[in-house]
Amino acid sequence: MRKDIATPQYTKSILDKHKFKFKKSLGQNFLIDRNVLDKIVATADVSSETGVIEIGPGIGSLTEQLAKKAKKVTAFEIDQRLIPILEDTLSDYPHVKVIHQDVLEADLKAVIEAEFSGIDDLMVVANLPYYVTTPIILKLLTERLPIRGIVVMIQKEVADRMAAKPGTKDYGSLSIAVQYYAVAKSEIKVPKTVFVPQPNVDSSVISLTLREQAPVHVENENFFFEVVRSSFAQRRKTLLNNLQNNLFSKEQKPMIEGALQETGIDGKRRGETLSIEEFARLSNALLPLNRV
Ligand code: SAM
Numbered sequence: 001m002r003k004d005i006a007t008p009q010y011t012k013s014i015l016d017k018h019k020f021k022f023k024k025s026l027g028q029n030f031l032i033d034r035n036v037l038d039k040i041v042a043t044a045d046v047s048s049e050t051g052v053i054e055i056g057p058g059i060g061s062l063t064e065q066l067a068k069k070a071k072k073v074t075a076f077e078i079d080q081r082l083i084p085i086l087e088d089t090l091s092d093y094p095h096v097k098v099i100h101q102d103v104l105e106a107d108l109k110a111v112i113e114a115e116f117s118g119i120d121d122l123m124v125v126a127n128l129p130y131y132v133t134t135p136i137i138l139k140l141l142t143e144r145l146p147i148r149g150i151v152v153m154i155q156k157e158v159a160d161r162m163a164a165k166p167g168t169k170d171y172g173s174l175s176i177a178v179q180y181y182a183v184a185k186s187e188i189k190v191p192k193t194v195f196v197p198q199p200n201v202d203s204s205v206i207s208l209t210l211r212e213q214a215p216v217h218v219e220n221e222n223f224f225f226e227v228v229r230s231s232f233a234q235r236r237k238t239l240l241n242n243l244q245n246n247l248f249s250k251e252q253k254p255m256i257e258g259a260l261q262e263t264g265i266d267g268k269r270r271g272e273t274l275s276i277e278e279f280a281r282l283s284n285a286l287l288p289l290n291r292v
Contacts, residue, residue, distance in 0.1 A: 006061035027129025033194035051119035159204035182208035216280035231271030240267030
């Protein structure tokens with residue numbers, strides 16, 4: 001029986017054997033705690049029927065625990081130096097495939113079709129590189145992939161923003177972007193001590209369960225997200241001011257006021273107090289104005 005990769009000693013021996021030096025610019029903080037890995041795998045509810053896409057396998061500590069439970073694991077790793085190391089550390093798991101590619105450039109739909117045909121239950125599970133967390137998650141959500149959900153370790157501050165409720169300091173356009181596509185839940189807080197090297201920030205595991213249908217009716221998605229972004233552009237300004245300054249013009253003020261009145265939303269409120277339903281109503285009412 002092999003030892004777990006995720007112990008401080010074994011991780012060190014793998015790194016020494018391959019003379020591996022961490023690249024900070026690639027967000028390389030490797031997990032060395034089996035308990036945390038077990039919690040991630042359990043949160044993702046990975047079974048022998050599950051196909052898993054992993055992003056950034058590193059030296060394979062999470063990949064190994066996923067491979068013990070999943071039907072198949074396909075992992076994207078950007079760092080060429082890790083490819084031979086992964087071939088070594090994951091040699092016991094023939095149902096793991098590592099693709100040497102920047103996940104942001106990957107055609108995920110095509111990879112899913114090629115790698116997971118006949119597997120209906122798909123999850124994305126990862127300890128994400130923190131420098132690129134938001135673009136990766138938004139790519140996974142907006143491409144409407146046939147996945148059940150996403151369970152990822154990310155910077156705690158970003159997890160808090162993704163799962164935030166209206167009226168809280170963390171609530172913003174990222175909360176709405178994520179919650180439009182998924183039900184977001186911050187699962188566990190993770191201390192810096194479970195990584196080598198230790199990151200400068202605290203981490204959280206967040207689960208994003210994909211919605212089968214959007215939670216609100218939006219006539220034009222792009223415009224809805226423009227309204228949301230504009231409403232948060234200057235957090236201390238009122239909704240009316242933000243919309244007037246960032247999406248429309250001063251001359252359109254009476255029409256913006258008309259749309260606000262029609263939806264029963266007070267223009268003196270701040271964006272951070274509006275629920276996703278209110279943003280949907282507002283963007284539908286403002287849409288004809290956008291076409292003028
Ligand atoms: N999964 C490993 C673990 O938990 O120990 C490593 C996690 S480490 C936080 C992030 C990994 O993502 C690194 O191996 C890094 O090289 C890789 N990575 C960084 N940017 C990437 C990208 N754009 N596409 C794919 N992998 C990336």
